[in-house]
Amino acid sequence: MIACLRLLTAFCLAALLAACASSPSSSLGELPRTPDASIEQLLERATSSKSAEDAALLRLSAADMAYQQKDFPRAARILEQVQVDTLKPAQQVFAVTLTAELAMSRNQPKAALSALQHPSLQHVPELPAQQQVRTYSVHAAALEADGQAMAAAQQRVLLAPLLSGQAASANHDAIWSLVASLSTEQLQQPANDPVLAGWSSLALAVKGAGTLEQQQAAIDDWVKQHPDHPAAKQLPTALTKLKELASQPLTRIALLLPQEGPLAGVARALRDGFMAAHFQAQQSGQPAPSVQMVDSSRIGSLDDFYRQAQADGVQLVIGPLEKPLVKQLAAKPQLPITTLALNYADAGQKAPPQLFQFGLAAEDEAREVSRRARADGMVRAVAMVPSGEWGDRVLAAFRQDWESNGGTLLAAERIAQPVALAQQIADLFQLRQSEGRAKSVQSTVGGSIAAQPARRQDIDFLFLAATPQQAQQIKPTLNFQYAGDVPVYATSNLYSASGDVNQYNDMNGIRFCETPWLLDSSNSLRQQVVQQWPQAAGSLGRLYAMGVDAYTLAPRLGQLKALPDSRIQGLSGNLGINASQRVERQLPWAEFAGGQVKRLPDTPR
Known part of the structure; x- marks a missing residue:
């Protein structure tokens, strides 16, 4: 505006x-x-x-x-x-x-x-x-x-x-x-x-x-x-x-990922996805830059790393993955080499013009839920998110996008232990007030009357961010609490990609956004990766997809910066760059139906 x-x-x-x-x-x-x-x-x-x-x-x-x-x-x-x-x-x-x-x-x-x-x-x-x-x-x-x-x-x-x-x-x-x-x-x-x-x-x-x-x-x-x-x-x-950008081809990349420590497993999936895309480009005859692997867990100084990278002729750094290192880079006024970090600094932190940031941000999915529900004609929402900092971020992203586009968030609950879940859902849908009204009528007229509890009727849908185990409990509880007819729109966290029919049946009717990688098994590169690393067919596949997309983004960062409204169809989502040079993902949609995952038409753009 x-x-x-x-x-x-x-x-x-x-x-x-x-x-x-x-x-x-x-x-x-x-x-x-x-x-x-x-x-x-x-x-x-x-x-x-x-x-x-x-x-x-x-x-x-x-x-x-x-x-x-x-x-x-x-x-x-x-x-x-x-x-x-x-x-x-x-x-x-x-x-x-x-x-x-x-x-x-x-x-x-x-x-x-x-x-x-x-x-x-x-x-x-x-x-x-x-x-x-x-x-x-x-x-x-x-x-x-x-x-x-x-x-x-x-x-x-x-x-x-x-x-x-x-x-x-x-x-x-x-x-x-x-x-x-x-x-x-x-x-x-x-x-x-x-x-x-x-x-x-x-x-x-x-x-x-x-x-x-x-x-x-x-x-x-x-x-x-x-x-x-x-x-x-x-x-x-x-x-x-x-x-101007076309006259400066990308020929040398440094891939900066930890080979040791708590993020080593995540880094392996990202690296394998990245290199799979690199080998596919080579095999198809496309220009493919040389890739220099650097272990970020052994770096003593980022300044020393960049000095050496410059001496080696590196034109683009992809990484680091560790959030503290990304925050260090974001705090610098300038970087000597354009960098695509594989994580995000703190929201609102000003970053140098050479820094781009890419990750599987749950906030992207919260905004995607808002966009989809709005396209489906929804106006009034309630939300259930996990307790803690992650749930707070997801809820804040959903609330900001939803309300700024004219939607109303009526109430929100933090998901508690199963013993308290039924009470939370009853509170969210005001079922106890319905029961109280029935008892009041009984007291007034005397005797007993037939009265079925009724949920509040001003709720268009439930926004849900939950694990598969939590979602398995929440959807049946909604049915039990007379709210089974309320549409549920969820982030990808509830999808394990396990193929477990019983688990899927417990979440029947829930709509969720997900990466193209997990919803489209016909992609040729995905098939090659899964054949080499079978775990890439499950929830870890999102990281392999991110690695592939990091390779795809590498030569196009300047392109996306010059054309801020253009997008790239990646395997972790439809990718664009916002004004803060953060990669934002738009995601396709699916629904649990009859023990299967059914792909839905894409959200209108």
Whole structure:
């Protein structure tokens, strides 16, 4: 939202006082002129004016002046005094635009879009350029904040011919960012505007290419086919950076993992997955960098390690795995070599620009549950998570994503021992209150009455983060406590990939997110790895998948940084990089059904 408002401010700079000395045609009416008085003076003139139109123009100028001074409440109060439907079309456009800008200042894009439905907006192309810039800008910002990327891009395409200099470049890059964030299916939908269709075809060309070299070739081919398109005349900044990255191939990697200590087993799975991907690349004739193994459990100084790595010609470090070492790296202002850590520093810890962080974060899965439930039309949730720091992090991630997107978390329980589980679920669903009401009725009427306990009815689903053993107890208890009909959305922790039909039957109906590695046994690399290391078919497979994906990410970190909305389909999830350069995973879904694991359609993007 802040980014949207910054762009909006930049694009409206030319119309800072929201005024135009020249007027559109008389049938459209006169726009407010540049005010030559204070807000108080404008309001006094409006009060004493004998012309209703002049009074309205003065109040519009006053409201706009308050908006430009960031006194948003006062601007809204003044604007409320203007009867929009009595104005001429140009003045209506001005008032509606200001109403939308005020809604965006309150982080209310839907209210802004509602205001922009006014019929007067059909006259925007007939108005002076400054007003067009202002209206198209707020419309684009509201659509983007509302998740309507293609429609926002269309508004920016309309805006482009009206801009110059830095504002034009910013708008150019904003169009690319919007179309690049769309899925292939969305980009393939026909566009009425030929310029927007060109942007879509460029995004399709880039997304359809895998390596940096292939992307650069796809961009060059597109430019030859669309020489007159604005993006051909001036490539977006992100695509210009891709060309620079393509000229610097990755030839040497240091794999920094512990060979001793409590994380040695985890490190072996990561290393074996990484090297399996490396050998597959070599066998298929792809460019494969040399890999230097380094034992992080024997490193005395990270500074000494990086000095030696530089001397050895290392271009990328993958690791470390140990969280204390990752925190040390994150605390440094700069790193001499780009690094993909295989763990995360503390949330909110500022990291150097050369550090990327990748792990199987449970927070990613909590956000995935939020995204899926929202896509399924859910609004009100309750949650059950383990006690302790891990459960607190998972619940916090779910709550933040769920509530920031309009959902409501009604209640949450920390999973206790089995003896207390039934009571916890009864409390969560307020079954005891139902029983109490039945007893009260019995006491009032005398004698006994037939009454079955009833759960609270305002719960759409249960968010569950639990082990397989806990989930085996929770789902039957929900059934016993008259809450068996409540949908359960869970993280992958409850899936052991054991193939145990009895265990799966106890969790019948639970939906959960999981890595592609464990849900798609047909992947050829997975089959090779499982043949070599059978344990990779079980829950340890998630680590092998992460190792494979670390190899896949290695040459593409700069690519993902240059194209922050692009993603890579990995075996630990659909991978992207956020603003903090942390890899975030989006996951496919499955459901326990009849003792089997049934793959579900992917969550709509």
